[in-house]
Amino acid sequence: MKKGPKLTNDPVSGDTVPDPAPSLPPVLLTKRTPVAPPDPKAPREKICAECAMLFKVEPGQKFYLCPDCYRRSFSYKRKGGNDAARILTRITCATCGTQEYLPFVPDDPDKSLCRACFAKERPEPKAPPRHPHR
Numbered sequence: 001m002k003k004g005p006k007l008t009n010d011p012v013s014g015d016t017v018p019d020p021a022p023s024l025p026p027v028l029l030t031k032r033t034p035v036a037p038p039d040p041k042a043p044r045e046k047i048c049a050e051c052a053m054l055f056k057v058e059p060g061q062k063f064y065l066c067p068d069c070y071r072r073s074f075s076y077k078r079k080g081g082n083d084a085a086r087i088l089t090r091i092t093c094a095t096c097g098t099q100e101y102l103p104f105v106p107d108d109p110d111k112s113l114c115r116a117c118f119a120k121e122r123p124e125p126k127a128p129p130r131h132p133h134r
Contacts (some may be wrong), residue, residue, distance in 0.1 A: 091106060
């Protein structure tokens, strides 16, 4: 049920007249003091997404984890972490005949190249595509 203005009877005319609204105190508006924009060269303070600790981020970096949580997550992403044994494969380079150890098992050990020969024969990396709107 809606409540409207309170009605009273006017003794002179006999009509019902709404009561005058109670006067409200005026609203005072105050302006905030201007805040200087943050210095783009100063380190920012962020909250770690994992442990909620505060940490500083240098300009140009976009971390959401503190250094400790980042290191912890990075070590788990590697196969076995720092303590895992690495398997090395001994190959003889198909180009120069140098014997070398590789940290992986090649598809065809007879056609494997040493690091120096592989670097010479590696094709040039493609330039990243340019965006048309830039």
